[in-house]
Amino acid sequence: MSIDWPLLGICLGGAIAAGLVMYHGVAAYYHLRYYVGRRDDPQSWKIQPTRFLSPKLRRSAVWMGSGNLALGGFVTGLLIYAIAKGHLQTPIFFQVSDYGWIYTIATTLGYFVVVDGLNYYVHRLFHTKFLFRHFHRHHHKFTTTNPYTATALHPVELLAQQTASFLPAFIVPLHAVSIGIVLSYILIFNVIDHSGVRLSSSLPWQGPSTYHDDHHVYFHCNFGQHLMIFDKIHGTLRRKDRRYGAEVFGGKGEPNSEHATTRDEFVEYR
Secondary structure (H helix, E strand, C coil): CCCCHHHHHHHHHHHHHHHHHHHHHHHHHHHHHHHHCCCCCHHHCECCCCCCCCHHHHHHHHHHHHHHHHHHHHHHHHHHHHHHCCCCCCCCECCHHHCCHHHHHHHHHHHHHHHHHHHHHHHHHCCCHHHHHHHHHHHHCCCCCCHHHCCCCCHHHHHHHHHHHHHHHHCCCCEHHHHHHHHHHHHHHHHHHCCCECCCCCCCCCCCHHHHHHHHHHCCCCCCCCCCHHHHHHCCCCECCEECCCCCCCCCCEECCCCCCCCCCECCCC
16 A cells, blocks of 8 residues: 555644644733733733743643644544545545535534533543543643643543544544534634633633633543533532542542532532
8 A cells, every 4th residue: 555645744734733723823812912911910810810830831831732732633634644545434524415504514513512522521531540640640730721731631641532532523424624613613712711811701502711720720520621511410510519639539529518508509600
């Protein structure tokens, strides 16, 4: 089997560049607007206004995040090349007319929900004691976040999340553009959610940035990416009457006698 080196280069280069451009573009916007332009007034915009990453951790986030985006782009590029050359068979389609607009739109929305759910379970899996201590702890050294920490995690975890994100495309017919849109949305909003900036969204399904920031503060809760529904279903949304911490595993916290209530009192996220 001969290798089409020009096509392989285009696939790899395009996939890697796309991820890095989105990551650095969005991260740079929030970094310059807030961390540089409003550095002297963190109380008005920062979720954790008294805490900033050290210069060493900032550099670590940039290098880890960029390296993972390059790795993810490399894997994506290989998949695109294999599909383009016919070496890998998938139900992905390229013409809306193959299935119609209703199917294309419905499966795009369904793909987003399914990927969000799969990544909830992958994320929660990495919060079990063994996987957390060997892999996910690298991401949680950033107890306060900045825009570059979104993909600053262990490569094993990055590949696990990428596998979960690509899996539906091998099972259900999805439009190629739909896949690109959903994956781009996930990356962009992961950067925004890790920005450390107090933000809310006009999109009814998109949780505020405090939702994921709490995950970094309290560790084992709020495992969802964008939708909070999976945390609500499994009772892993942070509650005011529970105690959390790096050694409190399980996602539901422990009883906190000082703030215990007789009902499940969930933190309000607006």
